[in-house]
Amino acid sequence: MPIDRRQFLQASAALGASLAVPAPLFASVKATERRIELTSSAFSVALDPADTARTAVWGFNEQLPGPTQRFRRGDSVHFAVRNDLPQDTAVHWHGLRVPNAMDGVPRVTQHPIPPGGSFDYRFELRDSGTYWYHPHQASFEQVSRGLYGALIVEEEKPPQVDRDEVWVISDIKLNVQRQQVEDFGRILDIANDGRIGNQILVNGLVAGPQRKLEVRAGERLRLRLINAASARFFRLAIEGHQARIIAFDGQGVTPHPLPADGLALWPGMRVDLIIDCMGAAGQSFSLRDLGRPPAAATVLGTLAYSSQPAVRSKPLTSSVALAPNRIAEPDPGKASDHYIIFQGGMRGTPVIGLVDGKPSRIQEIIAKQGLAWTMNYNAQHEAALMHEPLLQLRTGEHVMLHMVNETDFFHPMHLHGHFFRVLAIDGKETPLREWRDTVIMAPRQSIDVAFVADNPGEWMYHCHILDHAAGGMMGTIVVE
Ligand SMILES: [Cu+2]
Structure with missing residues (x-):
């Protein structure tokens, strides 16, 4: 009797949420709740600032990607989500350990949010790291149309960096009019590698050498990468730099260099990198997606050094290892x-x-x-x-x-x-x-x-x- 079981689970989950017992870990943290409004709707954006064409997308708060949310570990948040889409939706906080009733999965943890409806998500941020948010309703269509955004939870003591940047990497399938191809959910895609777009986007703009990530010589950069594409994987390489991986999916790992054949970033995954920018003022270096051979590499963006003098002549020597989140150790x-x-x-x-x-x-x-x-x-x-x-x-x-x-x-x-x-x-x-x-x-x-x-x-x-x-x-x- 799946329906009875489901209703029972939903009822017990709702009860759990209303009691809202704080995790003992955070009993001592005096958290003030931040309220953030997130509205899902249809709107249009310029994917290429050098072009007048606008593309109809779905997204959060009329931005592509949705606004980057930044918090500190231990913060309490209240996302007031409103659905202005023409179909049901819900929002999932990918990677975050939230109470089940706040997980944003229609028909499993909540009822779908109907058009014109709203839902309040409230939870405490137990874990630091790089996360993201997206719908869990018809996600093959809703995420592909542009409903995704970054959610960053800063460590109490983050490694010392000069810059902390987020790159939400995704793709979009466009026709010659620069509009999205309306072919979501084709069985040919479902049964193969998924629906791959024909235009890669970096933070909602067309990828290419013109996507500049500006740095100053000598700086230490923390680059948070999020793959928000619905099916495409990326294999990233950074020209002229020894980048180090410090986290997978928000969780610290022993800092280590990128693999020689590129950093694989599959849909849903995040990687945090540390890049010591030891090039010279005025230089530029490409960030590439090596793709899946035999496809040629694509330049996603440029690490562009400003003409200002170097902030330091030798890279910082301070540790870049992240303090671990408190995760129960499996035996x-x-x-x-x-x-x-x-x-x-x-x-x-x-x-x-x-x-x-x-x-x-x-x-x-x-x-x-x-x-x-x-x-x-x-x-x-x-x-x-x-x-x-x-x-x-x-x-x-x-x-x-x-x-x-x-x-x-x-x-x-x-x-x-x-x-x-x-x-x-x-x-x-x-x-x-x-x-x-x-x-x-x-x-x-x-x-x-x-x-x-x-x-x-x-x-x-x-x-x-x-x-x-x-x-x-x-x-x-x-x-x-
Ligand atoms: Cu699969």
């Missing part, structure tokens, strides 16, 4: 093993999947249901109430989640409400054991992640290629 020795097996897609071996409990061949599911992917043999429509959760966990349970990709496609898998440690890829231990909320599974790859299920509620677990999510790669994990 693999006492963790319970759980498996999620991914199948489907346009290519690959024929498989059987269950839709509404009925078995069909994947090719029939693709042709008749508009679904293309299964997780543990089930394919689910976003708009339908979900069936049983993929996993039922006890609060406090240590979990080892084995993700087995039997498809020929990449899938950036995102879990709500928790961070997990990435422990092994194809059985081989990862050197960094990094915390993440979104991890990439390459074709035919197995990934082992571990976490403590310490945030009660029903949480989404889905592919962040949003067409894949719409095509069945979406389920829930219940922590009770």
